[in-house]
Amino acid sequence: MIPVTKQEFLLLLQNGLSGLPKADLEERINFYSEMIDDRIDDGLSEQQAVLEMGEPEKIISQIILDYPFIKLVNQKIKPKRKLTALEIVLIVLGAPLWVPLIIAFFAVIFSVYISLWAIIISLWAVFASFVACAFSGIICGIAFCFTSHKLTAVALIGAGLVLLGLSIFVFYGCKAATKGILQLTKTIFNSIKNSFITKEEAL
Template identity: 40%
Template sequence: MNKQEYLESIRSRISAMPADDVNRFMDYYSEMIDDRVEDGLSEEEAVADMGSPDAAVEQILEDMPLTKLVKEKIKPKHELKAWEVVLIVLGSPVWIPLLITAAVLLLTLWIVAFALLISFYAVVLSFVVAGIGGLICTIPLFVAHSPYTAVLMLGAALIGVGIAILFVVSVKPVTVGIFKVCKASVNGIKRMFVKEK
């Protein structure tokens, strides 16, 4: 794929964005390819080094604020006629609640995802505290000459520490996964606003 094909592939995917933003992104990616060519790569190698057009579009979507995309999409392309205004007003009892419901559902999903993450951290912390507390409590039991109870407490504490270690290892992947899901949902919404007409 040459430079022109690469840029046109990106442009066709973001054509619904504001024209000045499309031109800004096209200039940016054109300059990136030119820099790679100046560094000694052929045009095809420079394009291959840039990654796929899909990856470029994903990066563009991450950089573009959602509010700007929404404003551009809902801006009328022509002067609204009287009958169009009447239809919008008459349809508002249907489309406004649907729009509010969709926004509330999305917000609820994000809140639930972060609540699950906080709950997961609370469970991990409770096992860590229980394991450490159990290990500390075995000392007075040994001192009080209650070896059976001390061994039982030591076993429970080691089980708590073991479970805590398993959970601590999975904290980062769970956190990254939840943030990726939230980021993907925002990019999915952005994608709906940059689709071609």
């Protein structure tokens, strides 16, 4: 849905961010409301001002991505009302069950994050080894040129040049893989954050 009025745009933002703390939600709604008003004051129509804001879905995703994860968790587990004595007792008694589950959940997230970064580091280590071997071969080949081992010199220089050429392809492969893994990491954490956002209908 593409909003054409300020009210529609702000309503979409409010629905998409309804899981945020009230103060933070109001701050972001007021921010975009003022931005639209400023553009209208500059001579744009309401529809043009709204279109300049961009797609609400992308704005919502970016806000959630930038929002501190701990605050989302605190907001999610924060009681909506004062707990009764019975509820407090049940929570305490159930702690041996839900505390390990929470620890396991964060342990899985952390292990996935570390694993993805380990892949990135490994890929760039391969690239570095290609470059190091290439220059080592070329340097050793040049050194052998001043000896009687001319064929060895040619072989080393040739191997070094081949590795240097291959390192270019490895570089672009590492660059693409790094970009993909970072995007995957972003998507995973954005999905996790979205799971803590309860999208409710705005009143």
